[in-house]
Amino acid sequence: MAEGTISAEELTRLMDSYGDDLLRTAALYLGDPALAEDAVQETFLKVCRHYQRYQPLEREKAWLVAICLNTCRNLRRGAWFRLINRRLALEDIPEPSAEMRPCDDTVLRAVMGLPEKYREALLLYYWQGLKTREIAQALRVPESTVSVRLKRARERLKPMLEGWYCDEE
Amino acid sequence: MRNDIKQAFDARMSGMRLSRARRDAILRAAFDKERMPEMKRKLPLGLAVALILLIVAAAAVAATTNLFGLFTRQDPAMEYVAQHALPAETAKAGAAGRIDSAYFDGNSLYLAFSTPSAAASLESWTPDEAMMRELDQPVMIEDPVFGFVSLRNALDAHAPDKYRAIKEKHDHGEPYGFWFSLWTPSDHFKAGGWDVPWTEMGQTDTGGGFIAWYVRFETPLPDKIAREEELDLRLTLHQQHCYVYFDGSRIYARAFPQEGRETVSAMIQKTAGKSVTLAGCASFRGAEIQAEAWAAPTEIRVTLRHGLDNSPRHFPYVDPETGRDFSQTREPFDFVLLDERTGALIQPAQTEQEGQTMRLVFRGLGYLPDSLALVPQEAVTPYQDEAGNWHNEAQHPEDAVRLK
Numbered sequence: 001m002a003e004g005t006i007s008a009e010e011l012t013r014l015m016d017s018y019g020d021d022l023l024r025t026a027a028l029y030l031g032d033p034a035l036a037e038d039a040v041q042e043t044f045l046k047v048c049r050h051y052q053r054y055q056p057l058e059r060e061k062a063w064l065v066a067i068c069l070n071t072c073r074n075l076r077r078g079a080w081f082r083l084i085n086r087r088l089a090l091e092d093i094p095e096p097s098a099e100m101r102p103c104d105d106t107v108l109r110a111v112m113g114l115p116e117k118y119r120e121a122l123l124l125y126y127w128q129g130l131k132t133r134e135i136a137q138a139l140r141v142p143e144s145t146v147s148v149r150l151k152r153a154r155e156r157l158k159p160m161l162e163g164w165y166c167d168e169e
Numbered sequence: 170m171r172n173d174i175k176q177a178f179d180a181r182m183s184g185m186r187l188s189r190a191r192r193d194a195i196l197r198a199a200f201d202k203e204r205m206p207e208m209k210r211k212l213p214l215g216l217a218v219a220l221i222l223l224i225v226a227a228a229a230v231a232a233t234t235n236l237f238g239l240f241t242r243q244d245p246a247m248e249y250v251a252q253h254a255l256p257a258e259t260a261k262a263g264a265a266g267r268i269d270s271a272y273f274d275g276n277s278l279y280l281a282f283s284t285p286s287a288a289a290s291l292e293s294w295t296p297d298e299a300m301m302r303e304l305d306q307p308v309m310i311e312d313p314v315f316g317f318v319s320l321r322n323a324l325d326a327h328a329p330d331k332y333r334a335i336k337e338k339h340d341h342g343e344p345y346g347f348w349f350s351l352w353t354p355s356d357h358f359k360a361g362g363w364d365v366p367w368t369e370m371g372q373t374d375t376g377g378g379f380i381a382w383y384v385r386f387e388t389p390l391p392d393k394i395a396r397e398e399e400l401d402l403r404l405t406l407h408q409q410h411c412y413v414y415f416d417g418s419r420i421y422a423r424a425f426p427q428e429g430r431e432t433v434s435a436m437i438q439k440t441a442g443k444s445v446t447l448a449g450c451a452s453f454r455g456a457e458i459q460a461e462a463w464a465a466p467t468e469i470r471v472t473l474r475h476g477l478d479n480s481p482r483h484f485p486y487v488d489p490e491t492g493r494d495f496s497q498t499r500e501p502f503d504f505v506l507l508d509e510r511t512g513a514l515i516q517p518a519q520t521e522q523e524g525q526t527m528r529l530v531f532r533g534l535g536y537l538p539d540s541l542a543l544v545p546q547e548a549v550t551p552y553q554d555e556a557g558n559w560h561n562e563a564q565h566p567e568d569a570v571r572l573k
Binding site for chain 2: 006008011012015019020022023024027028033037040041044045048074107108111122123126127129142144145148161
């Protein structure tokens with residue numbers, strides 16, 4: 001990522017590369033696909049405004065995820081979230097594309113059934129491929145807390161998925 | 170596990186893509202110097218909405234000396250705050266809000282303030298075609314009339330005619346619509362010019378024409394704030410206009426940010442805080458446990474050093490509220506706090522583990538304890554009373570780590 005102001009081409013590249021991932025992460029975090037689109041839009045506008053703050057040593061995906069989660073946190077503190085309590089059910093997620101339709105949702109249901117703090121750490125680590133240090137920055141918690149949450153998430157998943165997956169970590 | 174989770178979520182979420190229209194809108198907003206699109210807050214499509222019941226009887230207002238008194242239910246720490254909070258010396262009140270009182274002892278900071286009730290501003294409204302396009306997503310709301318339980322209850326109690334009119338139309342499948350004004354605080358609270366992070370916020374429509382709010386700020390407070398004898402506390406309130414429309418079968422809702430905003434401020438005086446430092450040790454499962462605690466009526470922080478095997482194991486535990494059995498869930502070694510006055514077992518609000526050092530934060534007991542008892546999670550046993558309600562009990566209090 002170049003220094004200074006952002007060009008339209010660069011912004012387009014970022015949206016092409018990470019837009020879908022950010023949208024999906026925001027949807028799971030907010031529990032609302034429509035609100036997630038707003039959050040992603042605001043994320044990219046923040047990227048434009050603060051592009052000069054980007055440190056080339058940071059992975060750009062981790063930087064974008066951190067901005068996106070911060071935006072989601074602000075939205076969650078907003079008026080609607082104080083009036084209603086929401087839980088995203090799998091049925092609320094738009095249907096997958098036909099060629100990627102999963103044949104078994106055991107893993108999905110097990111992960112979605114985890115307490116939120118374990119689920120978000122687990123998804124950022126295993127699904128979005130962030131490192132624990134990057135997750136700690138994005139969630140604003142110590143790295144040790146992320147490690148503990150990942151450990152607890154794995155421990156909770158194991159009995160639920162016993163015999164289902166074979167690769168252990 | 171990585172591949173299983175990645176494949177499962179990649180596949181299931183593949184239908185969710187950032188649309189071309191949205192990408193174009195972002196590019197326009199970023200480069201065409203157009204007015205930046207407003208953040209739209211919509212109620213979710215197709216979500217089963219569990220509603221928060223926040224309304225408290227108006228009579229409760231009269232029984233309390235400050236607004237914290239509306240939030241004390243089953244929370245001894247908040248009861249203490251309600252009893253010891255000082256009235257705020259309002260420096261700047263606005264039409265939309267007023268700081269009522271605060272509790273500040275150098276360690277904890279709580280704030281109570283009020284904003285106008287949304288119910289008081291509610292008016293009938295019928296959307297035109299342009300507005301219907303804005304309200305394009307129907308909202309699934311479980312409530313028979315509409316989803317805002319606190320608003321509904323406030324209307325029912327204080328504007329029964331409006332409530333009846335809406336309910337009758339809904340029950341007969343006739344279209345109706347209304348809008349109301351909602352004032353909400355910004356995320357940024359300033360004390361002495363510094364941003365103070367908060368961890369918990371609650372609200373309730375008092376039924377008296379205003380909404381009461383409380384905020385609990387993160388502890389420990391930043392040094393520069395903790396040292397002050399008085400704080401210049403200010404917050405900004407933002408206005409939203411919220412629209413709800415029922416077309417006879419489906420409900421649509423949308424909120425739009427308004428230009429209206431105002432800052433309210435007050436001087437907060439420090440009150441003498443009470444705290445104790447406690448320590449103790451115990452032997453458990455053949456290992457030594459050393460514990461230190463800092464305890465105040467509003468919060469208890471414990472550090473435990475132990476030589477225990479910390480590998481996760483099965484612990485019996487049933488959630489008293491849901492009756493859900495967690496006994497097959499494997500958990501690492503953990504502790505709960507036993508309130509020896511009431512027998513209540515209190516789960517930690519926050520846990521951190523580094524090697525064999527464990528840091529636990531509990532909500533305060535509402536009084537200054539002269540001793541504490543920490544019970545290992547594995548010594549807790551669930552039982553069901555005759556009414557079928559679940560409780561958890563420390564079966565072997567002798568296993569508790571006692572701090573004095």
